[in-house]
Amino acid sequence: MKGELKYEGKGKQLYASDSADELIQVFKDDATAFDGIKHDVIAGKGALNCAISSFFFEKLHEAGIGTHYVRKEGAVDMRVKALDMIPVEVVVRNVAAGSICKRLGFEEGMELKWPLTEFFYKSDELHDPMIAIEHAELFGWGTREELEAMRATALKVNEVMTKLLADVGIRLVDYKLEFGRTADGAMVLGDEITPDGCRLWDIETGRKLDKDVFRRDLGGLSEVYHEVANRLGIKI
Ligand code: TMP
Numbered sequence: 001m002k003g004e005l006k007y008e009g010k011g012k013q014l015y016a017s018d019s020a021d022e023l024i025q026v027f028k029d030d031a032t033a034f035d036g037i038k039h040d041v042i043a044g045k046g047a048l049n050c051a052i053s054s055f056f057f058e059k060l061h062e063a064g065i066g067t068h069y070v071r072k073e074g075a076v077d078m079r080v081k082a083l084d085m086i087p088v089e090v091v092v093r094n095v096a097a098g099s100i101c102k103r104l105g106f107e108e109g110m111e112l113k114w115p116l117t118e119f120f121y122k123s124d125e126l127h128d129p130m131i132a133i134e135h136a137e138l139f140g141w142g143t144r145e146e147l148e149a150m151r152a153t154a155l156k157v158n159e160v161m162t163k164l165l166a167d168v169g170i171r172l173v174d175y176k177l178e179f180g181r182t183a184d185g186a187m188v189l190g191d192e193i194t195p196d197g198c199r200l201w202d203i204e205t206g207r208k209l210d211k212d213v214f215r216r217d218l219g220g221l222s223e224v225y226h227e228v229a230n231r232l233g234i235k236i
């Protein structure tokens, strides 16, 4: 049972539910890149992302990591706890790719000696600029404790996800997480964990199994998302 539409982003909608502190997160078929400049609708993408994200949230819960996930309620519907979102994205990188290569002149594929965490201010208008924890603290986006807790959780997520994916022949190159506060003030992982917000490379061949295939026109998005789901044993 979905109520009023509360929020709409590029890839998801949030609806009121029958419970005041829970929402229904609906995964759309839209694919966007470059802050929405590139856009397409890919039939079945919403269902793939809802299933893949549900799988990862369940595994993180089993590992003792708090998330907004309550349960999957339909092909594209996920029941989540309502969060007061922190407008800071946490990126964890195991291998250099994407913006860090542009910024620092690295070759794509360079292994990092240990996982790197980076923070970005969530703003399409400003193209998600990179920030330090000091900015988030000064401008009131989160306390230092919250930002440090986000970093620590993001690194725990890395351990769990790296292992799950390596077991099915996939290298977790990098990913983006978002966090928020529940009604009782607890900080938990929100948003989604899907191949839209991760870089996933086949360990043997280096083949890209994530949204870079759409960003860079490297082939069918739905085919590679299916490949990720199939390998993880996720039924769509
Ligand atoms: P980047 O290389 O563009 O900084 O992205 C790092 C990872 O974070 C990559 O897997 C894509 C993901 N990401 C998003 O999903 N949304 C965003 O807005 C940004 C900046 C990154």
Ligand code: ASP
Binding pocket: 010, 032, 033, 034, 035, 036, 037, 196, 211, 215
């Ligand atoms: N998620 C952002 C967008 O849709 C950036 C990206 O994934 O390339 O524009």
